[in-house]
Structure formats: structure tokens, C-alpha cells
Amino acid sequence: MSRSASRTCEQMHRRPVRRFLALGVAASLVAAACTSTGSDGRVVIEVFGPYRGEEAVGFAATFAPFEEETGFDVRYVGTGSFAADIQKRVTEAELPDIAIFPQPALITDIASRGLLAPLPESIIDTDSSEKRSLGSATIGQHAVWFRGGAKSLVWYLPTAFADRGYEVPTTWDEMIALSDTMVGDGVAPWCLSIESFASTGWVGTDWIEDIVLREQGDVLYDQWVAGDILFDSSEIRHAFLTFGTVVHGNKTVVGGTNRILNTPWQDAAAPMFEDPLRCMMQRQASFWAPQIPEGFTFEQDIDFFLLPGPTEAPPPILVSGELAAAFNDRPEVAAFMEFLSTPEAGEGWAELGGFISPHPDFDPSHYGSEIDRRVGQVIEDAPRIRFDGSDQMPPVVGTGTFWQAMRDYIRTGDVDAAVTLVDDSWPRAVQLPEG
Amino acid sequence: MPPDSSTDQLLAGVPAVSLWDRVREREVWTDDQREEVLDELFPDDHRQIQYVKRFAVLIVLSTMIAAFGLLANSAAVVIGAMLVAPLMTPMLALSASLVYAQMRRFVGALLMVIFGTIAAIAVGWFVAFIASGGITPESLDSEILARTSPSLLDLGIAIAAGLAGGYVLTHKGSMSSLPGVAIAVALVPPLATVGVTLRLGATDLATGALLLYTTNLIAIVLSASIVMLMSGFVPDHIRLLARGKMGARLLPWVIALVAVAVPLALHTRSVIEEESFSRLVSQTVVQWDPRATIVDLDTDIGGNRASVVITVATSGDGRPVWELAQLIADTRGVDVDVEISFQNVRTDASSTS
Numbered sequence: 001m002s003r004s005a006s007r008t009c010e011q012m013h014r015r016p017v018r019r020f021l022a023l024g025v026a027a028s029l030v031a032a033a034c035t036s037t038g039s040d041g042r043v044v045i046e047v048f049g050p051y052r053g054e055e056a057v058g059f060a061a062t063f064a065p066f067e068e069e070t071g072f073d074v075r076y077v078g079t080g081s082f083a084a085d086i087q088k089r090v091t092e093a094e095l096p097d098i099a100i101f102p103q104p105a106l107i108t109d110i111a112s113r114g115l116l117a118p119l120p121e122s123i124i125d126t127d128s129s130e131k132r133s134l135g136s137a138t139i140g141q142h143a144v145w146f147r148g149g150a151k152s153l154v155w156y157l158p159t160a161f162a163d164r165g166y167e168v169p170t171t172w173d174e175m176i177a178l179s180d181t182m183v184g185d186g187v188a189p190w191c192l193s194i195e196s197f198a199s200t201g202w203v204g205t206d207w208i209e210d211i212v213l214r215e216q217g218d219v220l221y222d223q224w225v226a227g228d229i230l231f232d233s234s235e236i237r238h239a240f241l242t243f244g245t246v247v248h249g250n251k252t253v254v255g256g257t258n259r260i261l262n263t264p265w266q267d268a269a270a271p272m273f274e275d276p277l278r279c280m281m282q283r284q285a286s287f288w289a290p291q292i293p294e295g296f297t298f299e300q301d302i303d304f305f306l307l308p309g310p311t312e313a314p315p316p317i318l319v320s321g322e323l324a325a326a327f328n329d330r331p332e333v334a335a336f337m338e339f340l341s342t343p344e345a346g347e348g349w350a351e352l353g354g355f356i357s358p359h360p361d362f363d364p365s366h367y368g369s370e371i372d373r374r375v376g377q378v379i380e381d382a383p384r385i386r387f388d389g390s391d392q393m394p395p396v397v398g399t400g401t402f403w404q405a406m407r408d409y410i411r412t413g414d415v416d417a418a419v420t421l422v423d424d425s426w427p428r429a430v431q432l433p434e435g
Numbered sequence: 436m437p438p439d440s441s442t443d444q445l446l447a448g449v450p451a452v453s454l455w456d457r458v459r460e461r462e463v464w465t466d467d468q469r470e471e472v473l474d475e476l477f478p479d480d481h482r483q484i485q486y487v488k489r490f491a492v493l494i495v496l497s498t499m500i501a502a503f504g505l506l507a508n509s510a511a512v513v514i515g516a517m518l519v520a521p522l523m524t525p526m527l528a529l530s531a532s533l534v535y536a537q538m539r540r541f542v543g544a545l546l547m548v549i550f551g552t553i554a555a556i557a558v559g560w561f562v563a564f565i566a567s568g569g570i571t572p573e574s575l576d577s578e579i580l581a582r583t584s585p586s587l588l589d590l591g592i593a594i595a596a597g598l599a600g601g602y603v604l605t606h607k608g609s610m611s612s613l614p615g616v617a618i619a620v621a622l623v624p625p626l627a628t629v630g631v632t633l634r635l636g637a638t639d640l641a642t643g644a645l646l647l648y649t650t651n652l653i654a655i656v657l658s659a660s661i662v663m664l665m666s667g668f669v670p671d672h673i674r675l676l677a678r679g680k681m682g683a684r685l686l687p688w689v690i691a692l693v694a695v696a697v698p699l700a701l702h703t704r705s706v707i708e709e710e711s712f713s714r715l716v717s718q719t720v721v722q723w724d725p726r727a728t729i730v731d732l733d734t735d736i737g738g739n740r741a742s743v744v745i746t747v748a749t750s751g752d753g754r755p756v757w758e759l760a761q762l763i764a765d766t767r768g769v770d771v772d773v774e775i776s777f778q779n780v781r782t783d784a785s786s787t788s
Contacts, residue, residue: 048757053772057740060770077764079757088755 035330036097042073043332048089049100050082050322054290058355059100061348066339072332081198083399090115095327098336100146102322103391105398108138110325116142117329123341143323144341147349148358150375151285151318151388152210152307155269159301160277168305170312172214176245179252182280188254190246191272191279193263194410201403202390203265204243204410206318207283209389211239213316214309218384225389227426231405231419240415248413254279260410266291283307285320286375290354298370306378316384320391321358394427401425464667472604472668473535476528477544490547491554493521494623498555501627502562508576513624520623522551523616526652527604530597530659533684534669548652555623559630572637582621582628583640585647586703589621590696593651596620597658604659605666620651646702650695657688705737712736712767716743719762724754730778741771748778 036044051059056078063074079085083106086099090110101107110116118124118141154175161168164185169175179189194203213221216235223229224236231237247253253260254271266288271278273293282288296302309315324340326333339345343362349355350362353369356376367373379385390398405418473479478486497519504512528544531537563570599616628644663669664681713734720729724747731746743763747753760773 056770056772075761075764077757077761079755081755085755085757 035332038073040073042071045072045074045098045332045336046096047074047076047098047100047336048082048086048096049076049078050080050102051076051078051100052080054354058349058352061352062345062355063336063339064348066336066345070332070335072336074336083395084198086110087395097328097330097333098324098326100322100324101143102320103395103398104139104143104323104387105392105395107143107323107325108392109395111138111142115327117326117333118142119144119326119341120334120338123338139323143325144337145358146322146324146340147346148319148321148356148376148379149286150356150378151206151320152213152315153284153286153304153375153378154307155272155282155284155288155302155304156280157272157277157296157301158299158303160280166280169308171308172310175308179246179249179281183249183251187277188251188271188279189281190253191269191282192247192253193255193260193265193268194406195262195264199399199403200261201406203268203284204406205390205398205402206285206388207243207246208236208239208406209386210283210307210318211242212236212389213318213386214307215239215242218316218386221386221389225392227393227428231422232416237415237419240409240418244409244413244415247410257410261407286356286371287320287354289369289371298374304374314381314383316386317378317382318388319358319379319385320388321356397422397426464670466670469535469668469670473528473531473537473540476524476531476604477540477547479540479543483543487547490521490525490551493519494551494554495558497521497623498558498627498630499562501623502559502631503566505579505582505624505627505631506562506566506570508578510578513578514618516623516627517618517621520617522548522555522622523600523620523655525551526622526655527600527659529656530601530663531604531668533656533688534660534663534681536680536684552626552648555626556630556633559627560634561630562627563631563634570635572632572635572640575632575635575637575640579628579631580640582625582647583632583643584702584706585643585650585699586706587696587699588703589647590650590654590699593620593654594658596651597655598662600655601659601662602666605663605668620655621647622651625651643702646695646698650699653688653691653695657685657692660685660688709734709736712741715767716745716763719759719766720745720747723759723762724749726751727753736769739770741767741769743771743773744775745773746776746778748780750780750782753777 036046038044047063049059056076059076059078063076066072067074082101083103086101086106089095090113095115107116123144124141156168160166166178166181169178182189192203194200196202209221212224212235215238216224220229220235229236245252247257247260255263265284268284269279269282269288269291272280272282273296292298292302306315306317324337326337343357343359346355346357346359346362347366350357350366350372351368353372356372356379358379360380362376364373364376367376390402392398393402401422401424405422408421409415409418477483497516500519501513501516504510504516525544525547529541529548532540532544596616597620600620603616625644625648629641629648632638632640632644713732716732716734717729720727727747727749729745730748731744733744735742741763756773756775759775760771763771763773
């Protein structure tokens with residue numbers, strides 16, 4: 001059955017929008033309410049996002065109940081290079097109805113061009129607590145945090161720890177001491193690899209962000225992410241050097257620098273599941289969990305502890321996830337945005353596993369996966385959460401030079417070059433000469 | 436043979452035998468002639484031992500040739516193996532003894548076929564074992580893969596070959612066509628394929644090859660039986676008296692034929708569906724980016740999601756892959772996962788003088 005939709009109505013209205021923008025009128029213009037219908041007569045909502053494969057199936061479970069209730073046809077297409085593709089779609093004015101953004105910075109960027117529709121009044125997030133920061137106020141007005149993930153997790157095998165007499169560290173210093181002990185015992189403490197096609201480097205940025213959050217606190221973290229503190233500052237350089245003790249230490253990472261740079265991030269911890277295992281800990285986000293091999297039960301065979309802070313107090317948690325934002329305010333599109341903002345939206349996907357709801361009112365009984373439930377609890381209980389820094393930085397940095405800097409730093413150990421690369425690329429307001 | 440000169444008959448005042456009568460005319464067999472044919476197909480006496488020895492040697496050698504030929508991807512060698520293969524004979528013996536109701540010969544021929552089947556698979560396995568350096572299921576080439584996914588076409592071939600085999604046997608003077616029949620029918624190459632693929636652990640490929648062989652076996656026996664029945668090979672008294680029993684003897688084979696036709700039909704349909712989806716993807720690629728050429732394409736439409744793994748050469752930046760996925764999904768009405776590799780082709784030129 002062909003799924004082609006009649007879209008002439010949309011296209012007709014797009015051209016006037018482009019002309020307006022060309023004239024420099026940066027009004028918050030929105031495509032006129034002109035519905036798109038499929039060949040079966042159903043109203044079509046086009047969604048564009050980063051989910052592929054199993055995640056795409058999970059997302060389908062999310063909108064299936066919405067489709068049933070409303071009779072709308074949600075058509076989702078996902079891409080492996082979302083950041084580049086959404087920019088291209090904006091440039092070519094081939095906009096979807098809704099996009100699912102893994103980086104808040106892209107939202108800020110696109111909203112500043114007047115292309116995003118503000119959220120319906122009823123669902124604007126008015127939570128202004130210090131606990132959570134997703135970035136600028138623009139985000140709060142235009143985007144719904146739909147799916148969450150925690151990044152400050154260290155995965156390990158409890159039985160392997162017990163066998164060797166290792167204890168879960170509760171402070172950063174304890175963790176470093178444990179790492180030294182492991183090296184002395186002849187096993188690499190860290191499983192780490194970062195290869196990820198054009199996005200290689202993001203694993204390193206997560207490390208730096210977690211370290212900055214712990215060494216410097218959330219206020220400085222926010223300033224750094226906003227660009228008010230340079231990468232070439234003593235605080236951020238210190239974070240790089242701390243990371244250096246992990247990646248450049250003698251036998252601290254299994255396989256050495258070569259493996260770090262060339263092995264896909266999904267396979268980083270494969271040596272941890274070998275017998276005998278060849279690395280003991282992996283600091284990695286919750287979305288790595290689907291890589292856990294069959295036969296390893298969560299909590300018995302594999303578990304995580306929170307990446308510790310400087311003291312025994314509960315550490316801040318680096319979070320990630322995706323935010324949905326709409327390019328127009330057609331009634332069906334607004335209806336879907338409202339649906340995505342409800343705790344019920346995540347239930348279908350949570351039951352399949354691989355979905356964590358950032359919604360405080362989410363009913364945890366819908367989690368099909370124990371890991372998801374635990375991580376949801378981690379986000380809920382954290383004293384402070386901060387959204388991934390590189391995802392908030394300007395795209396040229398956050399999905400560009402920061403990744404490159406991490407690749408370079410891991411390979412060469414040259415902090416100077418790394419921080420300069422990023423600072424030089426940061427789009428700052430041009431200082432006009434005076435007089 | 437009855438006198439066949441219609442002119443003579445006319446002159447003698449006897450009504451001429453019409454052309455239709457001539458066509459329907461069956462060969463006249465004497466009991467000695469029948470016994471001769473059956474004996475050649477499967478000897479019942481002291482020559483049986485030599486027959487079995489000869490059969491064993493030929494089955495091992497022909498399968499060896501076939502297995503090596505398949506691994507070397509040489510069609511000529513595989514055809515050579517088919518000419519040496521001795522499996523056709525016991526199968527025709529099965530047909531003959533089936534319609535002639537000779538239980539002892541039937542059991543004997545059946546045992547030969549079973550023994551030959553097992554021996555051939557074992558030889559195929561052994562050849563793959565000794566030649567195992569570097570062969571993986573992925574590196575198998577066209578000759579061997581062609582034997583792993585049978586369709587209804589192969590059933591048609593087997594039926595036609597079985598009819599031909601039966602005809603050749605019961606119409607003297609057509610023995611020169613027997614090699615042709617042997618080649619058309621795939622008996623030893625699929626068995627060699629079963630052995631080789633089992634050794635490589637590719638059980639799904641082995642199942643396909645076994646299905647191909649079984650199809651041929653059943654179709655040949657059944658078709659040859661029918662031709663023999665129609666050709667007057669069976670003496671009238673047996674044919675008329677034992678009609679019910681004849682049906683009972685043939686019925687299991689008919690059921691077996693229908694039984695293999697079912698997976699073949701399903702397989703054919705899925706093959707057609709896969710090929711049609713593959714063609715659709717190729718066409719969609721042109722629609723998506725006219726400058727792109729397909730270097731490699733692997734599609735799979737079984738299951739609820741379709742999968743496309745594609746390598747594309749393009750001289751420009753290319754269109755984003757999500758557009759291709761959306762085009763495929765919209766045209767075919769199915770959700771699809773696309774993985775793409777781009778090869779950038781850049782042409783340039785330079786001269787000196």
C-alpha cells in the first residue's frame with residue numbers, strides 16, 4: 001500500500017516563509033495550518049529524529065496509542081547523522097513537522113531563526129528549580145524533554161569485584177586508588193573506546209563533562225557550557241589532565257590508545273565479558289545497556305555504580321536524552337507535542353526496554369527493564385542533574401571541534417592544542433575595534 | 436511391430452490405420468525384453484555385487500568431482516560429475532519396479548538410493564574438510580549457491596527430466612539422450628552441496644540443497660513411473676488387474692511430491708518477493724539521487740521490517756540517506772532500515788606536451 005502523502009499544500013506555503021526570512025524579517029513565522037493527508041485519507045504528521053533500528057521500533061511503540069486514539073498517521077524517519085541532516089533540511093526548507101533533537105543546542109540555534117513553533121501554553125515547563133538545567137529559556141519554551149538517559153554510570157561485574165576483593169569506590173580518590181590496585185594486580189581498570197563514525201569523540205566529551213561537574217561544581221559547569229569560561233582555563237585544562245591520567249596511564253586502559261580510538265564504542269567493554277576478563281570498569285551512559293551480552297543478569301552479573309564525586313555525598317548526574325520540538329502549530333502537530341509531554345507517552349517504549357522517562361510523574365511499573373527503572377530512579381534522586389554539555393554548546397563545537405579535540409588529545413596528549421582548537425572555533429560576538 | 440503400410444492395407448481392402456492410431460500405438464514388449472530392462476537397471480542375481488561395487492565407486496568419484504567443481508566454481512567440472520553419476524539408474528529402477536510390482540527389486544533399488552545419498556553427502560563433507568582452508572559460508576560462489584535455494588522451476592525441471600528418463604528407458608533407440616537427462620537433473624551436485632555446507636555449518640543452505648535433491652528424486656521416480664505406465668512397459672494383465680494396487684503404490688509418491696511442492700512454492704514466492712523488493716530499491720535509488728550508482732545491494736523483506744544494505748558510488752555530495760529510506764518506505768508501504776556506504780568517485784585529467 002503506497003504511503004505517499006499529498007504535500008503540495010505544505011510546499012505552497014513554504015516559499016512565502018523563505019522570502020520573508022530573506023527579507024530579514026525574523027518574526028516567529030510558522031507554516032500556515034495546511035494539513036497533509038496520506039493516500040488512505042489519514043492526517044499525516046512527519047517526525048524526523050535520530051532513532052534507528054531498535055530505537056525506531058521503540059519510538060513506534062510510543063506513538064502507536066496516539067495514532068489509535070486520534071486516527072492520525074505518524075510517519076517517522078531516522079538518520080544516523082541527525083545534526084548535519086536537520087541543518088540541511090533547514091537550509092533547504094524541507095522541514096518535518098516535528099524533530100527529535102539529541103542536542104539542545106540545535107534547538108536554540110533553529111529557534112533563533114524563527115523556525116520553531118512555541119509549545120502550547122498548557123505544556124510549557126515552568127519547573128525553574130535549580131536541580132535541573134536543560135540550557136537556555138528558549139529550550140523550555142520550545143521543547144519537550146521526551147526521553148532521558150544518565151551518563152555518570154560506571155559499569156562493572158560484581159562477582160569479579162568480589163573475587164578480587166575490590167570494593168565499589170564512593171569518592172573519586174578511592175576510585176583512582178582502586179584503579180592503581182587493579183593495575184598492580186595485572187588487569188586494566190578501564191574499558192574504553194570511542195569510535196563512532198563521524199561522531200567519534202563524544203565518549204571523551206562525556207568524561208570531561210563529568211569531571212568538570214565534579215571538580216568544579218555545577219555553577220562553573222553552566223558557565224563553561226555557555227562559553228563564559230574558555231577551554232583554555234586552568235579549571236578545564238585540569239579536567240583534561242585528570243582524564244589524561246585515565247587514558248594515558250600505564251596499562252590503565254585495555255588495548256591502549258590504538259584500541260581506544262579504533263574500536264566502536266558499543267564494543268568497548270567486550271573484554272570485560274571475556275573469561276578471564278581483561279578490564280574491570282566502563283564509564284558509560286545508560287544507553288549502552290543493550291550491548292550487555294545475553295546471559296548477564298543485571299544486578300547479579302553486571303551492575304553500575306555512580307561515578308563518584310570528590311566526597312561521599314551523592315554526586316551530580318550528567319544526563320542526556322532527546323527533546324522534541326515542532327516546526328509548525330497545526331492542530332494535529334500540537335496534539336502530538338502535548339502527547340509527548342505526558343508521562344504516558346513513554347509507557348509503550350519503556351515496556352519494550354531501552355527507554356527512560358525524565359518525567360517525574362512517570363509510573364515505574366511500566367519499565368520492562370530493571371536497568372531502565374534503576375536509571376530512572378538515579379535521575380529522580382540526583383541532587384543535581386545537568387544536561388550533557390557538548391549537546392548544549394554551539395553545534396560547530398559540540399558536534400565538531402570538541403569531538404576532534406578529544407580524538408587529538410587521546411592520540412597525542414597535547415592539552416594546549418586541544419583546548420586552543422575548541423576555543424578558536426567557538427562562535428563569539430566579534431569585538432569591534434574602538435575609535 | 437504390426438504392419439505399418441497403410442497403402443498395403445488399402446490395397447488389401449482393410450481399413451487403414453489412422454495417424455492417431457499410430458500415435459497412440461504403444462511399443463510391444465515381450466517379457467524377456469522387460470526383464471532385460473529391469474536387469475540393467477538393477478540386477479537380481481550374481482551380478483548384483485558387481486553392480487553395487489560399481490555404483491559405490493562411481494558415487495564417491497562423481498561426488499568428489501562435483502564437490503571440487505562446486506568449490507572451484509567451475510560449471511564444466513560440475514557437469515562432468517553429472518555424467519559420471521550413477522544415481523539416475525537406481526531411481527529409474529525404483530520407477531520400473533514400482534509399476535511392475537517387483538517388491539524385491541524395489542527394496543534393493545531404494546537401499547541403493549539411500550546408500551548413494553548418504554555416501555554422496557559424506558564425500559561432500561569430506562572434500563570440504565580437506566579443502567577447508569579459508570572457505571566460509573560467505574565466500575561460497577554462484578555454482579554452489581545455485582543449488583541451495585530451489586523453486587518451483589526446479590520442480591518443473593525434475594518432472595520433465597523424469598519424463599524424459601522414463602521415455603528413454605522404454606523407447607529403444609533413444610539411449611543417446613540419456614546423458615542429456617542426467618545433466619538436466621541435479622542429483623549429485625545438490626548432495627555434494629549438502630555435504631559441503633554442513634561442514635561449513637551453514638545448515639540453512641544445506642536444507643535448501645537437500646530440498647532440491649529430494650524434489651528431484653520424487654519427481655523423477657513419479658514421472659518415470661507414469662511414462663512407463665503409458666508406454667506399455669507394464670504387461671496388460673498386471674496393469675488391469677492391479678489397478679487399485681498400482682494407485683496405492685503410486686499414491687505415497689504423489690503425496691510426497693505435493694509435500695515438497697509446498698515449501699518450494701513458498702520459497703518461490705518469497706524469492707519473487709525479495710527480487711521484486713530488490714528491484715524496487717534499485718529504482719528508488721535512481722529517484723533518490725540520479726548521480727548515484729549502486730555498487731552493492733543486499734535486501735531482505737522477510738519479517739515486519741525490511742532491511743537494505745547498500746554501497747553507492749557517487750560523484751557529488753550525495754543526498755542524505757534518510758530521504759532514500761523515506762522513499763522506499765512510502766513506495767513499498769513497509770518500514771525499512773537502511774545502511775549505506777558511500778564510495779566517492781572523482782574523475783580528473785591531465786596532459787603534458
